Amino acid sequence: MNDMKELLQGILADALDQLKADDAQPDQIRVRFLGKKGDLTAVLRGMGSLSPEERPAIGQLANEVRTQIENAIEKRQTELNDKKLKSKLLAERVDVTVPGEEFAVGHQHPLTLVRRELEDIFLGLGFSIAEGPEVEYDYYNFQALNIPENHPARDTQDTFYITDKILLRSQTSPVQARVMEKQKPPIRIISPGRVYRSDDVDATHSPLFHQFEGLVVDKGITMGDLKGVLELFAKTMFGEETRIRFRPHHFPFTEPSAEVDVSCFACGGKGCRFCKGEGWIEILGAGMVHPKVLSGCGIDPREYSGFAFGLGIERIALLKYHIDDMRLLYENDMRFLGQF
Ligand code: DAH
Numbered sequence: 065m066n067d068m069k070e071l072l073q074g075i076l077a078d079a080l081d082q083l084k085a086d087d088a089q090p091d092q093i094r095v096r097f098l099g100k101k102g103d104l105t106a107v108l109r110g111m112g113s114l115s116p117e118e119r120p121a122i123g124q125l126a127n128e129v130r131t132q133i134e135n136a137i138e139k140r141q142t143e144l145n146d147k148k149l150k151s152k153l154l155a156e157r158v159d160v161t162v163p164g165e166e167f168a169v170g171h172q173h174p175l176t177l178v179r180r181e182l183e184d185i186f187l188g189l190g191f192s193i194a195e196g197p198e199v200e201y202d203y204y205n206f207q208a209l210n211i212p213e214n215h216p217a218r219d220t221q222d223t224f225y226i227t228d229k230i231l232l233r234s235q236t237s238p239v240q241a242r243v244m245e246k247q248k249p250p251i252r253i254i255s256p257g258r259v260y261r262s263d264d265v266d267a268t269h270s271p272l273f274h275q276f277e278g279l280v281v282d283k284g285i286t287m288g289d290l291k292g293v294l295e296l297f298a299k300t301m302f303g304e305e306t307r308i309r310f311r312p313h314h315f316p317f318t319e320p321s322a323e324v325d326v327s328c329f330a331c332g333g334k335g336c337r338f339c340k341g342e343g344w345i346e347i348l349g350a351g352m353v354h355p356k357v358l359s360g361c362g363i364d365p366r367e368y369s370g371f372a373f374g375l376g377i378e379r380i381a382l383l384k385y386h387i388d389d390m391r392l393l394y395e396n397d398m399r400f401l402g403q404f
Contacts, residue, residue, distance in 0.1 A: 068107065068114065068122050072129045075103050079133045083140045090141040097133055104130055174404045175274060175393055178381045179256050182276050185300045186254045189293065191278065194253040196239035198260070202229050204238035209317040210356050217316050222262045224271075232260035236277035237317060240353070240372055243279065244361035249368050250282040256377065267389045274377035281353065281363060281370030287320070290350060290371035294324055298347075301380070302329045309344055318351025318372060329383075338386075345383060348375035 079097045082088060097103050108126055111119055172180070183193065196204075211217045221234035239255040255277040263269040280289065291310070298306045306329060310322040325346050328339035335341040350373035355365035378390055385404070387393070392400050 068110070068118075069125060071107055072104075072122070072125050075107065076129045076132060078103075080136055083136050088140060088144070090137045090144065094134075094137050098130060104133070171404065173393075173401065174381050174385055174387075175377055177404065178377055178384060179274065179276070181301065182377070182380070183254065183256065185297055186278065189252075189296070191252045191254045191280075194239055194243050194255045195257065196233070196236070196242050196255060198233055198258050199226060200231060200233035200238050202231055204241050205231060205233050205235070208241035208357065208360055209237055210354050210360075211316045215316065223260050224262060234261050235259055235374065236275040237372070237374055239277055240279045240317075241357070241361050244281065244358070244363055249363065249370075250280075251370070252280050252282075254278050265391060267391065270378070270390055270394065273390075276375050276377055278373045279353070279370060280372075281358070281368055283368055285352075285369045285371060287352060287371065290352070290373070293371075294348075294350065294373065298326045301384075302326055305332060307333070310350075313349065313351075315349055315351055317354050317357050319354045321349070321351035324348050324350055324373070347380065347383070348373050350374070 075097060079093060082093050082096075083090065095102060099105065104126065111122060111126075114122060187193070205223075206212070206215070206218060206221075223234040224232045226232070236255050236257050236259060239253075239257075243251060243253055243255075257274065258272060259275050260272055261269075263271055265271065278293075280293070291308070295308050298308050305327075307327040309325040309327075311325065313321045313323040315321040323346055325344035327333040328336060328343050328345055330336050330338035331343065333343040335343045339345050350371065353370040353372050358365040358368060358370065378393060381387065381393065382390060
């Protein structure tokens with residue numbers, strides 16, 4: 065009987081000892097000591113050899129040993145879990161005081177900035193935006209604008225042809241005809257967009273560039289309205305002191321036609337390097353919509369009149385930001401674009 069007691073106490077001591085180890089495996093210890101083939105079970109099996117008087121005491125001791133081992137296993141398991149969690153949290157710790165990684169935020173391209181500014185000015189005057197296709201019919205790009213086949217104006221606007229009758233539009237003016245065909249006056253639209261010409265690339269030319277068209281048609285529209293609108297536009301775009309000047313010109317789709325200059329916003333009109341000593345800078349073409357263009361689009365020129373204008377967005381961007389080479393606008397060099 066004393067042998068049994070010692071054996072049980074030995075088992076308890078062994079179990080507690082093994083649980084203490086740093087790398088203790090409580091589950092395995094449970095199996096080894098308390099499992100079906102475990103040490104304690106083996107002792108209990110041997111109880112048959114005891115006398116009936118001895119059995120209760122040993123039985124009780126065996127139960128106590130079982131309970132103690134179970135409790136110790138449980139406690140150790142909790143301890144080990146805590147330790148594991150702590151080291152995991154430590155390893156995964158986020159240091160919120162580490163300075164963040166800087167990432168670059170983009171911004172609008174100078175051409176977009178200028179287009180938006182132009183749009184804002186004219187939307188504020190009650191214009192709305194009209195769009196037209198870049199792949200256009202010869203009819204709208206030329207014929208509807210009073211530029212028949214073999215007209216010399218086609219030379220300066222040589223473009224890319226898809227077929228004899230379909231081309232990449234060389235100007236935004238065809239949108240005028242498309243709008244007038246569909247919409248009865250009053251008409252007040254602007255139309256920004258890409259245009260194409262078969263030009264070689266250099267500091268002032270590109271086979272793809274952007275224009276901005278304007279058209280107003282209503283009863284009693286005069287050149288005074290055109291002047292008033294363009295003057296307001298020039299002052300908003302280039303500064304309150306800006307003046308405008310009309311020079312006679314020729315466009316097939318307007319009569320009369322003018323080229324419009326603004327007083328140089330670098331020198332105020334005295335003449336400087338920027339305006340090449342002129343005091344004036346040319347910025348757009350304009351005029352009163354030709355009666356033939358109106359009637360060709362189903363609008364009676366005896367009842368209605370209108371004005372139109374067209375400008376190059378690149379040209380405005382170059383002037384506004386003092387850029388001396390148009391190619392910079394298309395090369396996507398971050399050293400250049402980052403300056404806007
Ligand atoms: N479309 C012309 C060009 O590309 C510019 C222009 C001139 C547009 C006079 C107009 C206008 O609407 O009235 O050269």
